[in-house]
Amino acid sequence: MIKKEREILNVIIHLISSSRLIIDEPKEYSPMRLFSAAKYLCKLLENTDDRNIRIIIEKIVELDPIISRDYFNKPEELKICLDNFSKLIAQNLKEND
């Protein structure tokens, strides 16, 4: 298996493991697990030259500890945070297009 494939497979393992565990875990864990997967995928894009992708990646890295620690069990704050981030992603996509 080539390195890149293995790195993608690792994120798949993380997602499958999360799917299995979330059945028994508090529902608050779900956004955290998906966001972690996004963070791991960002790692695979870290060498990008694209300015807009870089902005998104940097924001994900910045938000990851906030989502897993500060907003755990604070659904309203988490919703606002993810809505704002979604808008930022959309703005960068539009700029890119």
Place this chain on the structure above:
Amino acid sequence: MINETINNILARESCREFTKKKIPEETLEIIFNCAKKAPRSQGSEFIEIFFVRSKKIIENIFWFCPGMENLPQSIVILGINYKKLENDSSYYPYLELGASLQNILLSAFSLGIGSVPVGSSNLAGINELLEIPDDINLKILISLGFQDSKKNLKVNFNQYNKIRSYKLL
């Protein structure tokens, strides 16, 4: 009345960020001896203890543990060997396992090693990955390592500290 043991119990907190410094083998040996020393029902031996030190295996396990935020230097896994259990429905193994787990956490802390039980672990996947016999049912995984104080983020547990009193009968 406070002594070193009580201080350790009261001071230990979960540690999720670790440095790259290896845990010496002698230290792991002490932690193992403490885990073994947990009370056992009639000298039973149904608790199985696995120590993982190989970086490659730790890296593989990491992806099966969504609850593991950083790579630890070592991993301890506790399981129950159902082949050695006379009564499958007995709750004794869980009492023993809990005592072993706490001995691991406290002995590690007293030796300057940070630890955290990783509840969110895909134990079925890890069981297969490590080629552990089906009779052994893995129950909990513990990350061990020297605490990275630069990265260690504090979690405010005030809202979770619901056990504030005990009943004196």
